[in-house]
Structure formats: structure tokens, C-alpha cells
Amino acid sequence: MSSLENTVVVGVDGSAASTGAVAYAANTAATRRVPLRLVTTYTMPAAMFAEGMIPPQPVYDELERECHPIIEKARATAEKVAPGVEVSHAIVEGNPAQVLIDYSRKSKMIVLGSRGLGGIKGMVLGSVSAAVASHAFCPVVVTREDTDDLDRTGPVVVGIDGSEVSAKATEWAFAEASARSTPLVAVHTWMDPQVQAAAAGISLTEDDWKQLEDQQLQTLSERLAGFSDRYPDVEVQRYVTRDRAVRALVEQSENAQLVVVGSHGRGGFAGMLLGSTSRALLQAAPCPVMVVRPESHS
Structure with a gap:
């Protein structure tokens, strides 16, 4: 072959x-x-x-x-x-x-x-x-x-969690968005600060949440920077939320052409292949799902 x-x-x-x-x-x-x-x-x-x-x-x-x-x-x-x-x-x-x-x-x-x-x-x-x-x-x-x-004309959606395979998924998502001349929606979820604060008995203020969200947006922008340089034709929309990965991805993919996710990651995207997260996404996503593995070649 x-x-x-x-x-x-x-x-x-x-x-x-x-x-x-x-x-x-x-x-x-x-x-x-x-x-x-x-x-x-x-x-x-x-x-x-x-x-x-x-x-x-x-x-x-x-x-x-x-x-x-x-x-x-x-x-x-x-x-x-x-x-x-x-x-x-x-x-x-x-x-x-x-x-x-x-x-x-x-x-x-x-x-x-x-x-x-x-x-x-x-x-x-x-x-x-x-x-x-x-x-x-x-x-x-x-x-x-x-x-x-084939009737779908919306964006390509990608889940980003900072792992190496997430970077591969992001590269594929940019390439697909470029080939389809459509925007890319980059989704980043974060639950860890909330869980850690609850475990420590700390009540976070709205200012605390705003600061954490700003930090997450900055982190997301840094993870997208190199790809945006390589694909200047792709309009990128950033979406950061305190939510579970599957729910956020399903919500954002409602009118999407494709949702892309790495097969293994950390945090919200752990166990994307055979665990409940991957199965839920494959069942619930209203559009095609692309799974990118660590071994995936370009």
C-alpha cells in the first residue's frame, strides 16, 4: 500500500x-x-x-x-x-x-x-x-x-487540552478548516481550579474566576499561536468554559462540519478513546468526529 x-x-x-x-x-x-x-x-x-x-x-x-x-x-x-x-x-x-x-x-x-x-x-x-x-x-x-x-457549512471544532496529541489534533483541525475555507472553533475546558478549591474548602470570588478565565484564555492563545501563523487564512474563535469536555464540544459542534479531538490527553480529555468521554462524544456529537491518536502521521 x-x-x-x-x-x-x-x-x-x-x-x-x-x-x-x-x-x-x-x-x-x-x-x-x-x-x-x-x-x-x-x-x-x-x-x-x-x-x-x-x-x-x-x-x-x-x-x-x-x-x-x-x-x-x-x-x-x-x-x-x-x-x-x-x-x-x-x-x-x-x-x-x-x-x-x-x-x-x-x-x-x-x-x-x-x-x-x-x-x-x-x-x-x-x-x-x-x-x-x-x-x-x-x-x-x-x-x-x-x-x-454534506449539508453542514459550519466551522471545524477542536478540543484543546495542552497535551502532545492535542497539538496533533489542533494541526489536523487547522488543515481541515483551511481546506474547507471555514472558521475554526478552539474549545478549552477547565475544571481543576474549581475541584481543587472545593477540596480545600476555599470559596472563589467572581474576581478569582475572572482571573482564572483570563489565564486560561491566555494559555489557549499561546497553544494556537504557531498554528495561526501557519494557517493565516483560518479565522479562529476561542471558547473557554468551566464545563465538562464532552458537553462543551457537543454544544459548540451543533452547527459544525467536524469536531476534532485527540485520543489521549490530560484533564478534560483524558481517556478519549475507550472511556465514557469518547463514547459520549461519538454518540452525542451532531456532526462527524475525527479522533487523532498519538501515533497519527501527518
């Missing part, structure tokens, strides 16, 4: 959620001016053959042929959304999560639907989505089945 470094890869399975993911991926590939690859998988029914027996080639051929209508449907969707985009496909025998993780080693981005059937079943809360989000080597975007993501 050495030729995929700049390719957006989308997992397809013929479901409505898959069709939405293909449309989103095609639009993303077009705005990024990169190729799109459609990937579907099939597995050999274990019950058909005795353990250790190698199935005959015609069985593989038939299973692959059954996948062609799924690929053609996805291709038609992609070409309708982005007529000029370069589209290729792959039909792979194997575990869908592992196949997509393998693709993530060389791909620019993996896109998956939030609900699906067959090989990509249960992308939000199932084992496939958890495995891809936990082990992918590039950002993973999960789209929603119950919304028309």
Missing part, C-alpha cells in the same frame, strides 16, 4: 451509514485534492471447512464477486458527490478492523459510518470501531447515519 500516503480510505458495507461515510469521504478527498479508496472486506465462513483445510480458490472468488455490488454502489455515491475525484477500491479477505488498521499505516485518513451492517457492523460502540480508533496510525473520522453531513 505504498501509494496510499495521500489517500482518504473509507470502509464500505452497503448500509445507509456506509453510504453517508462514502459521501463524506469523497467530499473530503475533493477538498483535500487527494484520491479516495473504497475498502470492503469479507470473511471465509469457518463452518464450511474443517480446521486446517484450505478453501478452494473458487470459494474466494465467489465471496469477492458478492462484494462488487457494494463497491459499485459506493463508487456511484462518490462520483455523484465529487465527480472529479480519483476513486479506487479494494476487496480484502480478513477481519475488518485489522484490514482498516493495516490501511491506516499508509493512508491520510480513515472514514467510517456510525452504524453499519456486515463487515463494518456497530462502528460506534462495537469492537471494530474501538479497535480501529484505538490502533489506527492515522486520524479516524466517524460519520453519523442520522444526519446529512
